[in-house]
Amino acid sequence: MFSRFKEKLNGFKEALSSKIAEKVSQAEKLAGKKDDDKAIESQAKALPAADKNAAQVKSPAPDGASSGASPTKPSVFPEKTTEANNKPKSRFSFLEKAKSLIFEQEVILEEKDLEEPMWALEMALMESDVALPVAEEIVREVKSNLVGMKRKIGADTGAIAEQSLRNALLTLLSRNYLDFDEYIKSKEKPVKILFVGVNGTGKTTSIAKVARYLMNQSYSVVLAAGDTFRAGAIEQLEVHGNSLGLKVVKHKTGGDPAAVIFDAVEYAKAHNKDVVLADTAGRLHTNINLMDQMRKIVRVTKPDLLIFVDEAIAGNDAVERARLFNESVPIDGSILTKTDADAKGGSAISIAYITGKPVLFLGIGQTYPDLVKFEPEWLVDRLMGEAEA
Ligand SMILES: Nc1nc2c(ncn2[C@@H]2O[C@H](COP(=O)(O)OP(=O)(O)OP(=O)(O)O)[C@@H](O)[C@H]2O)c(=O)[nH]1
Numbered sequence: 001m002f003s004r005f006k007e008k009l010n011g012f013k014e015a016l017s018s019k020i021a022e023k024v025s026q027a028e029k030l031a032g033k034k035d036d037d038k039a040i041e042s043q044a045k046a047l048p049a050a051d052k053n054a055a056q057v058k059s060p061a062p063d064g065a066s067s068g069a070s071p072t073k074p075s076v077f078p079e080k081t082t083e084a085n086n087k088p089k090s091r092f093s094f095l096e097k098a099k100s101l102i103f104e105q106e107v108i109l110e111e112k113d114l115e116e117p118m119w120a121l122e123m124a125l126m127e128s129d130v131a132l133p134v135a136e137e138i139v140r141e142v143k144s145n146l147v148g149m150k151r152k153i154g155a156d157t158g159a160i161a162e163q164s165l166r167n168a169l170l171t172l173l174s175r176n177y178l179d180f181d182e183y184i185k186s187k188e189k190p191v192k193i194l195f196v197g198v199n200g201t202g203k204t205t206s207i208a209k210v211a212r213y214l215m216n217q218s219y220s221v222v223l224a225a226g227d228t229f230r231a232g233a234i235e236q237l238e239v240h241g242n243s244l245g246l247k248v249v250k251h252k253t254g255g256d257p258a259a260v261i262f263d264a265v266e267y268a269k270a271h272n273k274d275v276v277l278a279d280t281a282g283r284l285h286t287n288i289n290l291m292d293q294m295r296k297i298v299r300v301t302k303p304d305l306l307i308f309v310d311e312a313i314a315g316n317d318a319v320e321r322a323r324l325f326n327e328s329v330p331i332d333g334s335i336l337t338k339t340d341a342d343a344k345g346g347s348a349i350s351i352a353y354i355t356g357k358p359v360l361f362l363g364i365g366q367t368y369p370d371l372v373k374f375e376p377e378w379l380v381d382r383l384m385g386e387a388e389a
């Protein structure tokens, strides 16, 4: 899942890491130079008068320096304070100390430092099928996270890149969030949910998965065989109905889908059922007749939730189709199927932003339990490689 997305992000991480490394080495050089000067100065102060000239420092000799005794080492280890090992050791430990001081310092990331990493990030997002306006928004967000950020020089630069992108993705994905469970709980029953989308994207399978998901929460469910167009579609839904033990309201192939769904709602009312899940035929957004038919179904049945279903692997195409369906009849949310086979992740990131409507579920396989309620953290953990599906 999302293997290519992770791979593409490496370019951004590397660009940011090398920029921070560059700033660190500049800071170290600067600090090293200052500390070297101080080292020479302070050693010269401590050296006997004879060595002082060699160090070419004009500071006055300390009292007793001319006696030839070594003043540079504390007297707790007198056996080791020979003239031979004293000088290099004191200089070494001084540099060690200087180094640790450098590590206490911070570098500050400026806007001009981020040009290259941000370009790498935008490219990585675009190559992962993230829609352009969404990629730009993420880059803006990551940049504003990083500019002015003070970083301890010893900090893990890979983690900085990850964290800033993680935050940006979480902000973006949380924007249109809708809690499906809360929605169903609070809504007057029966809740009417209509599933629409192009052919073969997983509408019927998702209906069966959502039915099982709701049954696990003790809701009673009715299925409406609203795909009266494709041969075998009614039977396909009946197979799911049988395996889940659910009533399937159906008419003949070629019948009016709005009438089937209307009947299913009447059945639900008469039998105190909680939720009606209505299937529809797959249709291309370019098919004017079928799009007109969809508008009629929505007008007549007045669904509480109109859910657009598409497959994550379709990338930008899925996002574009969602946009066009939403323009034709305003959708209330999306389900992205086949996320298990999606290497890029772009549609999952973009679809809610582009439609302004939440992603409700992700399909992650072909069996009933392979449905995940959409949570921004869940997706980001998988996009960023911290968890497997
Ligand atoms: N790997 C994977 N396959 C899925 C997922 N969801 C659906 N599928 C498969 O996608 C294929 C099409 O699923 P359907 O549910 O028939 O799709 P549909 O949108 O109803 O198709 P039409 O009615 O022809 O428009 C089936 O083989 C499903 O098993 C998913 O999340 N992951």
Ligand SMILES: [Mg+2]
Binding pocket: 203, 204, 205, 227, 233, 279, 280, 282
């Ligand atoms: Mg179907």
